Amino acid sequence: xxxxxxxxxxxxxxxxxxxxxxxxxxxxxxxxxxxxxxxxxxxxxxxxxxxxxxxxxxxxxxxxxxxxxxxxxxxxxxxxxxxxxxxxxxxxxxxxxxxxxxxxxxxxxxxxxxxxxxxxxxxxxxxxxxxxxxxxxxxxxxxxxxxxx
Numbered sequence: 001x002x003x004x005x006x007x008x009x010x011x012x013x014x015x016x017x018x019x020x021x022x023x024x025x026x027x028x029x030x031x032x033x034x035x036x037x038x039x040x041x042x043x044x045x046x047x048x049x050x051x052x053x054x055x056x057x058x059x060x061x062x063x064x065x066x067x068x069x070x071x072x073x074x075x076x077x078x079x080x081x082x083x084x085x086x087x088x089x090x091x092x093x094x095x096x097x098x099x100x101x102x103x104x105x106x107x108x109x110x111x112x113x114x115x116x117x118x119x120x121x122x123x124x125x126x127x128x129x130x131x132x133x134x135x136x137x138x139x140x141x142x143x144x145x146x147x148x149x
Contacts, residue, residue, distance in 0.1 A: 013064040038132040070131035
């Protein structure tokens with residue numbers, strides 16, 4: 001069965017200084033990853049700063065776009081190893097990964113590769129954030145990928 005969906009990111013999150021896009025009007029990356037709610041909340045924080053704390057429109061647009069890019073990266077990392085299912089979807093995901101800029105990913109892997117359980121607990125209190133994720137999210141993902149290889 002086919003479940004078609006179209007990915008998109010709005011060109012400008014803030015329209016004519018009074019319409020602030022959020023939710024599916026702002027972006028849609030894929031239907032399986034649970035990124036929507038925290039993205040809505042994060043964008044609201046960016047917009048609040050724009051409206052009440054004198055953050056420039058251009059800076060707010062950059063913050064929103066960077067947040068979406070990080071979500072896109074994290075989802076793409078899930079596809080990087082493919083699947084037991086040999087489908088055009090998974091092949092497309094692997095090919096996107098091969099073409100993708102991996103600098104952020106490699107930095108994070110260096111941080112989490114040798115994390116102990118104590119380090120994972122400490123990471124809950126750290127200032128590290130990559131979109132909505134902390135180090136422990138990456139550690140769980142990384143360990144899971146390496147167990148399946």
